[in-house]
Amino acid sequence: MERNQDSKFEETFLPVTSIGSGVGIAVLPDIYCYTDKIVNLVLVGNPNELDDFVLIDTGMPKSADEIKEMVEERFGEGALPKAIVLTHGHFDHVGSVAELLEEWEIPVYAHELEIPYLTGKLDYPPGDPNVDRGLVAKMSPMFPNHGIDISAHVQMLPADGTVPNMPNWKWVHTPGHTPGHISLFREQDRALIVGDAFVTVKQESLYKVMTQTQEISGPPKYYTTDWDAAFESVKKLEALKPQVAVTGHGLPMSGEELAENLNYLVEHFAEIGRPDSGKYVN
Structure with a gap:
């Protein structure tokens, strides 16, 4: 793999972080959520099984060493994921994937419609600063929007909804934020790994991002380009009745709090989920 694949990421300084950066939460015995500055990545697997786990998303640029250290703290020295699954290809979810793959010879899985952004064929539309008055939204045109090229590793997720190396999990197509955005669902305990189909912080607000103030919201507004699809995706996930x-x-959110908030988001999506205006709104 050539080093210049993520060079544009490496040249980008993003002065955004949160009080939760560097903190991991064992959401369930085999689900571990780790915050890298402003974004979460997830390890799925039992920590006493050294090489039987999967990494969901790869965080921000320049975080590869931190991610490897986190993985070894969770699973032991020399631990290696069986695979990486990407919910989508925005810079804060794939920021360290190319650097990780220089050491980790493992497959990467993504939805078919996301593959062009992961093989250097397409770039994402730039961030829209006009969707919200929050400072993160205003900064969004400065965020990287280019695709990356990990052609040697990336593969399409199976069409039958199964997820390689993740038994009992299914991927759910949840477009809107990006064309090939996916979420992951496990029926037996109704565990849901959402990606950005909806979030639990007002991502457009710098203050709320930094303080991690919990608040149900639709997908980050500045990067979402298909709002009708985004609404359908939220309804689809609410219908799964995740726990x-x-x-x-x-x-993370769970139990009755999750059920009430997700139902509220569906019923009030036009007010709290979808921006009033913006170049991708209509």
Whole structure:
């Protein structure tokens, strides 16, 4: 793999972090949520099984060493994921994937519609600063929007909804934030790994991002380009009646709190989920 694949990421300084950065939460015995600055990545697997786990998303640029250290703290020295699964390809979810793959010779799985952004063929639309008055939204045009090229490793997720190396899990197509965005669901305990289909922090607000103030919200507004699809995806996930949800941004949510908030988001999506205006709104 060539080093310049993520060079644009490496040249980008993003002065955004949160009080939760560097903190891991054991959401369930085999689900571990770790916050890298402002974004969550997830380890799925029992910590006493050294090489039987999967990494969901790869955080921010320049975080590869931190991620490897976190993995070894959770699973032991020399631990290696069986695979990486990407919910989507935005910079804060794939920021360290190319650097990790220089050492980890493992497959990466993503939805078919996300593959062009992961093989250097397409770039994402730039962030829209006009969707919200929050400072993160205003900074969003400065965020990287280019695709990356990990062609040697990336594969399409199976069409039957199964997830390689993740028995009992199914992937759910939840477009809107990106065309090939996915979430992951396990029926037996109704565990949901959301990605950015909805989040539990107002991601457009710098203050709320930094303090990790918990608040149900739709997908990050500045990067979402298909709002009708985004609403359908939220309804699809609410219909699964998850018992615990790990989102791409914000603290995990569970139980009655999750059920009430997710139902509220569905019923009030036009007011709290979808921006009033913006270049991707209509």
